[in-house]
Amino acid sequence: MSSTDPFLLRLKAAQRDLIEACGGIVRSGDKTGHSKSTVGRWMDPADPATMPLAAVRSLEMDCRQPFVxxxxxxxCGRRLTDPDLERAAEVCVMQSHAEVxxxxxxxxxxxxxxxxDGRVTPxxxxxxDRVASDIQGALSDLxxxxxxxxxxxxxxxSLRVVGDE
Structure with missing residues (x-):
């Protein structure tokens, strides 16, 4: 895979989000048994290193979010579904829409x-891309x-006029 492969770039962004959700490089390294430099390479979009499945599983279980x-x-043309319908009941439609x-x-x-300036830099x-990643979570909540x-x-x-009592 080349560093300009859209799939690899998307995968690297997901790895970065996963590592950040698990507390950063040091904590993710501790959880997976990998060095800080290895975890740093997983986060670096210019480095082709990808996480082994065991590390993905460990970190996704830790933060309870399936980023990778x-x-x-x-x-593969598929998408995951959220098995936790209880969480859905707690999410307010209006708040979710406002966040999106x-x-x-x-x-x-x-x-x-x-x-x-007519040019998008890396x-x-x-x-x-980080904002787009956040939008995915907000859309999932909605x-x-x-x-x-x-x-x-x-x-x-549950609409009400502000100031009404």
């Missing part, structure tokens, strides 16, 4: 800054909220 597994599933909109605005602002792409609404047969939108 989701990318692998997407590469906030992050989309952040994405738009990041893209505007990245393309302002650093700008990395910054915007979809979970809607799944909960469907399972309950509908729900009130």
């Amino acid at each position: 597994t989701s990318v692998l599933a997407e590469a 909109m906030r992050q989309m605005a952040e994405l738009a602002q990041g893209m505007a800054m990245a393309i302002a 650093a700008e792409a990395t910054r915007v 979809r979970s909220a809607f799944a909960s609404v469907k399972a309950q047969g509908g729900t009130a939108a």
Whole structure:
């Protein structure tokens, strides 16, 4: 795989997100039994080193988020589902929607800054990709909220005017 392979770049971004979600390089190294330099290579988008499956499993179990597994599933035309429907019931539709909109605005602002000079640098792409990664989580929460609404047969939108008591 070359360092310009879109799949590899997406995989490296997922590895970075996973390592950050597990507390960073040192803690991830401790959890997987790998050195700081090895874990650092997993995070470096310019380095072709990828995580072994045992490390992926260990870290995904630690943070309870399938960052790398989701990318692998997407590469095969599949996607993962969230087996925890209880979590979906706790997520508010309105709050989830507001968070998606906030992050989309952040994405738009990041893209505007990245393309302002007519060229997107690797650093700008990395910054915007991090926002896009956050959007995936927010969209997942929104979809979970809607799944909960469907399972309950509908729900009130809980809208109210600010200042009303």
